[in-house]
Amino acid sequence: MSTAPGTDAGDSGSLAGRLAEVTGRVAEAARDAGRDPDAITTIVVTKFHPAALVAELAELGVLDIGENRHQEAQAKAAELGDLELRWHFVGQLQSKKARQVRAYASAIHSVDRAALVDALRSDEASVDCFVQVNLTEDPGRGGVAPEALESLAEHVLETAGLRLRGLMAVAPLGEPARPAFARVRAMSERLRRLEPTASDLSMGMSHDFRDAILEGATHLRIGTAITGNRPVAG
Numbered sequence: 001m002s003t004a005p006g007t008d009a010g011d012s013g014s015l016a017g018r019l020a021e022v023t024g025r026v027a028e029a030a031r032d033a034g035r036d037p038d039a040i041t042t043i044v045v046t047k048f049h050p051a052a053l054v055a056e057l058a059e060l061g062v063l064d065i066g067e068n069r070h071q072e073a074q075a076k077a078a079e080l081g082d083l084e085l086r087w088h089f090v091g092q093l094q095s096k097k098a099r100q101v102r103a104y105a106s107a108i109h110s111v112d113r114a115a116l117v118d119a120l121r122s123d124e125a126s127v128d129c130f131v132q133v134n135l136t137e138d139p140g141r142g143g144v145a146p147e148a149l150e151s152l153a154e155h156v157l158e159t160a161g162l163r164l165r166g167l168m169a170v171a172p173l174g175e176p177a178r179p180a181f182a183r184v185r186a187m188s189e190r191l192r193r194l195e196p197t198a199s200d201l202s203m204g205m206s207h208d209f210r211d212a213i214l215e216g217a218t219h220l221r222i223g224t225a226i227t228g229n230r231p232v233a234g
């Protein structure tokens with residue numbers, strides 16, 4: 001099914017064509033998993049692409065947009081303020097930028113430490129949060145260590161202005177994604193013992209979303225398979 005990382009099959013055809021193809025593959029994986037495709041939200045990650053591409057996606061009916069860099073996300077959200085988009089912040093987030101991200105984001109998928117939770121505290125309307133778990137041994141990759149999940153989740157639950165939706169994870173490089181996503185599913189059971197409503201799972205990217213769906217993903221974060229290859233940064 002999915003092409004190997006580094007191939008550019010994502011450039012073939014039109015944006016609408018790639019979106020339809022991915023939507024079909026998501027539905028097929030959901031069927032294979034005995035799940036309702038409508039219970040799965042596909043967030044299209046548009047980092048490095050211009051706001052015009054996001055506007056095109058909106059015309060195609062995509063309203064859930066993912067970004068991983070604050071300045072870029074803030075600029076696009078401002079430029080496209082007339083559209084009813086939901087902005088999902090999926091990148092590593094500095095505590096000093098937390099309040100600014102809250103201002104435009106519907107959901108923050110990368111909550112991974114207590115200091116960030118404190119920085120996100122607010123008396124305003126709640127923002128949806130996912131606790132990101134690190135599936136690697138490398139702390140630089142972002143995410144809380146699995147053994148610290150409960151204490152961080154409790155901190156989110158007792159902080160005003162945050163609504164805990166569930167867990168987020170990125171599959172580690174160089175190992176099969178499916179068992180890694182199975183570990184996230186097991187961690188989700190731990191989290192639901194603390195908060196039964198925090199049952200969502202943000203996992204699955206262009207090359208591994210089928211495995212993520214088979215392991216219960218509710219929010220896919222898909223970039224290149226829909227947008228085509230990203231323009232070079234800078």
Ligand SMILES: *Cc1c(COP(=O)(O)O)cnc(C)c1O
Nearest residue numbers: 045068090205206221222223224
């Ligand atoms: C870029 C990005 C994605 C999308 O990656 P693709 O491989 O292009 O689908 C998903 N999640 C995060 C956190 C990202 O930074």
